[in-house]
Amino acid sequence: MRDKRRKFVELVENRVNRAIKDIRLIGNLANRSAYEYSEEDVRKIFRALQKELEAAKSRFTGDSGGRDSDFRLEG
Known part of the structure; x- marks a missing residue:
């Protein structure tokens, strides 16, 4: 059971951190001097x-x- 928990923690930390990074990159697109939307x-x-x-x-x-x-x- 500990192996399942350890794998979950490893995967969730990597995936959530990657998602947060990507959301921040989306936020960078708000720069109206560089993009039109x-x-x-x-x-x-x-x-x-x-x-x-x-x-x-x-x-x-x-x-x-x-x-x-x-x-x-x-x-």
Whole structure:
């Protein structure tokens, strides 16, 4: 049982830290002098992120919600 716990801790620390890093990189895109985006773009981005966070959280509580396709801003 300790091996399962150790593996969980190792994986979750790596994955959460990677997710945090990627979220920070998304935040870097807010630089209006380097990028052009609309408020609707911002809403879509954070709606998609929030949806995935909620889906991941629900899996920990026993709900096994389906997986949607990858995020696309346009198209």
